[in-house]
């Protein structure tokens with residue numbers, strides 16, 4: 408099994424007068440790692456909870472592996488949504504892991520124990536008494552060891568310290584290579600987790616404003632660095648997102664490539680061109696005047 412595909416059509420969901428999702432058309436191919444990004448309240452958790460059939464949309468269609476997941480046990484048994492906020496049974500870590508082994512067809516007990524050990528989880532401690540970071544680590548262990556064909560991780564790394572976040576990335580990539588599946592990760596740690604994503608989805612106020620490969624997204628912008636005066640001359644008439652000055656050196660970021668001729672000119676003038684970090688593009692797309 409190399410993962411489940413996802414299709415949604417014109418998905419909408421409101422809570423009272425708050426529109427959480429506003430006509431989301433989504434198509435996820437099986438077996439890829441997706442980054443689901445968006446500012447606070449943009450609809451990420453709502454989208455994932457609908458894909459996991461935790462709730463119904465107000466209108467629109469959802470297909471996971473070609474089927475409507477709602478009240479469809481054959482499909483939901485292949486979907487895992489792990490949330491930072493918990494959903495963890497009230498029992499010791501060891502019992503929680505044992506219980507999940509009975510629920511999840513692809514659960515790997517040895518792997519779960521290996522992960523728990525790497526994260527330093529106290530197996531006998533009651534899950535409710537774990538520290539915030541330990542709870543997050545337990546969520547990561549569960550998210551990885553379920554090996555569900557559609558695994559969605561909603562902000563699971565939020566409480567983890569830096570070494571644990573690196574550990575999570577390392578384990579996720581290694582396990583994904585061995586057991587490919589569809590993985591959707593929502594996170595605000597974009598700079599850190601950006602390299603994990605094959606494709607990036609950006610929600611903005613309930614609308615899907617970007618679905619692109621991570622490389623395609625990075626290539627939408629360019630940085631230009633060099634002597635301040637040369638950079639300023641080069642920038643005339645171009646769409647500059649931001650600038651940094653360090654001594655006599657200036658670095659500007661441009662949204663969209665200036666074109667081959669201008670790039671050549673820039674290089675001839677001794678300017679250095681580079682791609683933009685995902686996080687800069689994300690900030691631009693969701694806060695700038697270009698946010699759609």
Ligand SMILES: Nc1ncnc2c1ncn2[C@@H]1O[C@H](COP(=O)(O)OP(=O)(O)OP(=O)(O)O)[C@@H](O)[C@H]1O
Pocket residue numbers: 422423425426427445446447448449450451452453454
């Ligand atoms: N149960 C609910 N009742 C009322 N409003 C809700 C409910 N759940 C979500 N909302 C609202 O819907 C919008 C989308 O929320 P959602 O949790 O999906 O966003 P998010 O992108 O996951 O946010 P964050 O990054 O802050 O976790 C927000 O305005 C939120 O306040």
